[in-house]
Amino acid sequence: MKSPLPRRTVLRSLACAAAWSAWPAWPQAAPERNSYSLSVVPQFPASEIHRDWTPLLERLAKDTGITLSMTLSANIPRFEADLLDGHPDFAYMNPYHQVMAARAQGYIPLVRSSKSLSGILVVRKDSPIASVRELDGKEVAFPAPNAFGASLWMRALLAERERINIKPVYVQTHSNVYRHVIRGKAAAGGGINSTLLQEQPEVQSDLRVLLDTPGAAPHPLSAHPRVPARVQQLVASALLSLTADAAGQALLKDVFGGVPVRADYARDYRPLEQFKLEKYVVTDTPG
Numbered sequence: 001m002k003s004p005l006p007r008r009t010v011l012r013s014l015a016c017a018a019a020w021s022a023w024p025a026w027p028q029a030a031p032e033r034n035s036y037s038l039s040v041v042p043q044f045p046a047s048e049i050h051r052d053w054t055p056l057l058e059r060l061a062k063d064t065g066i067t068l069s070m071t072l073s074a075n076i077p078r079f080e081a082d083l084l085d086g087h088p089d090f091a092y093m094n095p096y097h098q099v100m101a102a103r104a105q106g107y108i109p110l111v112r113s114s115k116s117l118s119g120i121l122v123v124r125k126d127s128p129i130a131s132v133r134e135l136d137g138k139e140v141a142f143p144a145p146n147a148f149g150a151s152l153w154m155r156a157l158l159a160e161r162e163r164i165n166i167k168p169v170y171v172q173t174h175s176n177v178y179r180h181v182i183r184g185k186a187a188a189g190g191g192i193n194s195t196l197l198q199e200q201p202e203v204q205s206d207l208r209v210l211l212d213t214p215g216a217a218p219h220p221l222s223a224h225p226r227v228p229a230r231v232q233q234l235v236a237s238a239l240l241s242l243t244a245d246a247a248g249q250a251l252l253k254d255v256f257g258g259v260p261v262r263a264d265y266a267r268d269y270r271p272l273e274q275f276k277l278e279k280y281v282v283t284d285t286p287g
Helices: 007-016 048-064 074-082 097-105 150-159 174-182 194-197 203-204 229-244 246-256 265-275
Strands: 037-038 067-071 090-092 108-113 121-125 139-141 167-170 187-190 207-212 219-224 260-262
Touching: 007 167, 037 074, 048 067, 048 229, 048 246, 067 090, 067 097, 074 097, 090 260, 097 150, 097 219, 097 265, 108 229, 108 246, 121 150, 121 174, 121 194, 139 150, 139 174, 150 167, 150 187, 167 194, 174 194, 187 194, 194 265, 203 207, 219 229, 229 246, 229 260
Parallel strands: 037 067, 037 090, 139 167, 139 187
Antiparallel strands: 090 219, 108 219, 108 260, 121 187, 121 207
16 A cells, blocks of 8 residues: 655655554455565565575475565665555564554564564774774765664664664675675675674684674564455464474574564564664665
C-alpha cells in the first residue's frame, strides 16, 4: 500500500515519531500462495548473500512447499525505500529497520538469531588513535546511514555519549568499510562483530576494535501483514526445526550466525524506541 505523500515526507514523518499511540489498520491477509518475495538487507556483497541464502531457501522450499524468491537492492537506502513502501512479502532487516517497517507497514518479526548484536568501531591495527575522542573532526566510514549497529547506533553514541563530531562517509557495505580503514581512506569505520569475523584473516589482523556498542536483539526475518498467518508460522517453524539436523544447523549458521529463536516485537525491538535513534536516521531519497 503506497502513500500518496512523497517518499521523503513519509520517511521524515516516521523518523520524527518516537512511538504511535494508535497503529494504523493494516491490510487484510491475501489468499495463500506457494511463492512469495524476499528482500535481504545488502550489508554484504551480492555474491556472498546469494552464497549463504540460496541453500537455505532451497531447503525451506523442500520442507514447506513455499518458495521465497530473493531480490537484492543495489544499496541499503534502496532496500529501505522498498521496505517502507511495503514491496517485499518477507524481509531480513536490521533491528531499527524493524522499528521503522513496523510503523510504516506493520511488518511482523518471525525469527532472529539467539545471539545479541553489537556495533564496533575499528581503526587500523597500527593507527596512533588510542581513544574515541581522537576521532573528533575526522572522517569515519560507515556502510550506510541507517545500518543499525555499524552506523545508526554508533553515530548516536559518538554524538550523545562521546560528544564528538565526525565526518561520516558512506561506502555501501561492511566489507568496504573495513577496506577503507585498512587503506587509510578513513580514520575509523563502523561495523559489527559478525561481519568482521566473516572477513579474510588478513583483513581481521589489520584492524583493531576501538569501541563496542551495547548489545541488542539482532536482525529479524519479518513478514508483511498481507502474508497469511498460517504461511508466516509455517516459514518460522520450518526455520526453527532446522536445528534438528547438522545440515540444517550449517544453513542457519551461514545466515543467522547461530541458532534462531522466535522473535517478538514488544520484547525485542520496541525497547529501541526509547533511544530516540530517529534523530540520526537519514531520510534522503536513494538514487
